[in-house]
Amino acid sequence: MENLESLKAEILAAIAQAQDLKAWDEARVAALGKKGKVTELMKGMGALPVEQKIEMGKKLNVLKAEIEQALENRRNELAEKEMNEKLAKETIDVTLPIRDEVQGRIHPVSKIYEEVVAIFGEMGFEVAEGPDIEDQFHNFNALNMPANHPARQMQDTFYIPNKNSDDFDDSYVVRTHTSPVQIRTMESKKPPIRIIAPGRTYRSDYDATHTPMFHQVEGLVIDKNITMAHLKGCLYDFVKAFFELDEIPVRYRPSYFPFTEPSAEMDIGCLKTKSELKIGAGTDWLEILGCGMVHPNVLRAGGIDPDEYQGFAFGMGIDRLAMLKYGIPDLRTFFESDVRWLKHYGFNPLDFSSMTGGLSNNGGSAR
Numbered sequence: 001m002e003n004l005e006s007l008k009a010e011i012l013a014a015i016a017q018a019q020d021l022k023a024w025d026e027a028r029v030a031a032l033g034k035k036g037k038v039t040e041l042m043k044g045m046g047a048l049p050v051e052q053k054i055e056m057g058k059k060l061n062v063l064k065a066e067i068e069q070a071l072e073n074r075r076n077e078l079a080e081k082e083m084n085e086k087l088a089k090e091t092i093d094v095t096l097p098i099r100d101e102v103q104g105r106i107h108p109v110s111k112i113y114e115e116v117v118a119i120f121g122e123m124g125f126e127v128a129e130g131p132d133i134e135d136q137f138h139n140f141n142a143l144n145m146p147a148n149h150p151a152r153q154m155q156d157t158f159y160i161p162n163k164n165s166d167d168f169d170d171s172y173v174v175r176t177h178t179s180p181v182q183i184r185t186m187e188s189k190k191p192p193i194r195i196i197a198p199g200r201t202y203r204s205d206y207d208a209t210h211t212p213m214f215h216q217v218e219g220l221v222i223d224k225n226i227t228m229a230h231l232k233g234c235l236y237d238f239v240k241a242f243f244e245l246d247e248i249p250v251r252y253r254p255s256y257f258p259f260t261e262p263s264a265e266m267d268i269g270c271l272k273t274k275s276e277l278k279i280g281a282g283t284d285w286l287e288i289l290g291c292g293m294v295h296p297n298v299l300r301a302g303g304i305d306p307d308e309y310q311g312f313a314f315g316m317g318i319d320r321l322a323m324l325k326y327g328i329p330d331l332r333t334f335f336e337s338d339v340r341w342l343k344h345y346g347f348n349p350l351d352f353s354s355m356t357g358g359l360s361n362n363g364g365s366a367r
């Protein structure tokens with residue numbers, strides 16, 4: 001048995017001498033690896049008579065535990081040593097000034113997103129989200145558009161096959177609008193509800209004012225006694241804040257959406273000349289969003305009793321708002337990732353949008 005003691009001393013010494021993780025691993029393999037010294041001894045036990053086998057087994061287990069402990073301690077020491085060396089080597093001089101040419105720009109879509117969230121946040125709205133890939137229930141059915149409803153053709157939908165079903169009704173879609181978030185919100189929250197849902201939306205369309213992927217913000221308010229007057233007041237306050245004008249003519253035109261009744265489109269007054277579009281004055285009108293009172297069928301689909309609760313909803317295109325507010329002529333350029341474009345139309349990352357500190361910081365940005 002003395003040789004067990006000397007074996008132990010030998011192994012522990014090898015572990016203590018290991019100066020890096022590679023040497024440490026060699027010491028580990030030499031002792032406990034498949035062909036390691038301790039492993040060999042354990043294998044050899046089979047040939048011993050029972051009494052000795054029990055005694056030897058106990059001793060080897062104790063030895064093994066001691067070695068494992070020593071290995072772990074040494075590994076921790078080595079890891080700490082390595083980390084300290086690394087930290088000493090990788091110093092960064094945080095006092096160096098940043099290089100001008102690497103400063104990024106905030107994309108106009110992100111800027112408008114921040115502005116819209118700042119305005120509605122001030123009014124007490126929360127931001128809600130839903131998935132880009134939707135099922136047809138949330139994108140259509142629950143929004144009062146059952147299968148074969150003609151309104152489904154209003155939106156050129158991209159469908160995604162469902163691997164688990166051949167039935168077309170089970171296929172997924174990339175959401176054609178942010179309205180499915182209305183349903184998801186009703187499913188997960190009890191009224192009163194006051195949310196906006198910004199995000200990506202998709203339709204098969206491509207020209208100067210349409211891209212297959214674009215952005216919308218949805219708005220939804222549900223409570224007892226909500227009326228169209230609330231809708232009008234809320235959206236009027238929004239457009240004034242958004243275009244940073246004290247007054248702005250607005251009008252509501254009757255319209256149709258399956259998920260609202262009555263439905264309307266909101267126009268703002270503007271002046272269109274050959275070279276310019278001036279918002280807030282003049283004799284022309286510009287459509288900026290769709291809205292209406294939430295249809296009772298939609299409330300029911302979301303598990304809300306329409307006899308007790310009413311609501312209003314609206315949806316608008318973020319990219320379109322960006323084009324209008326910042327005079328960007330072609331929507332396709334938004335998604336071409338051209339840094340020259342971003343330098344020209346983008347915003348200073350340090351100019352936050354807030355209702356108190358200024359929304360667009362037009363003067364302060366690089367534009």
Ligand code: PHE
Nearest residue numbers: 177179257290291313314315
């Ligand atoms: N989802 C509609 C669209 O994409 C917009 C909308 C939202 C209209 C909510 C009314 C209420 O055109």
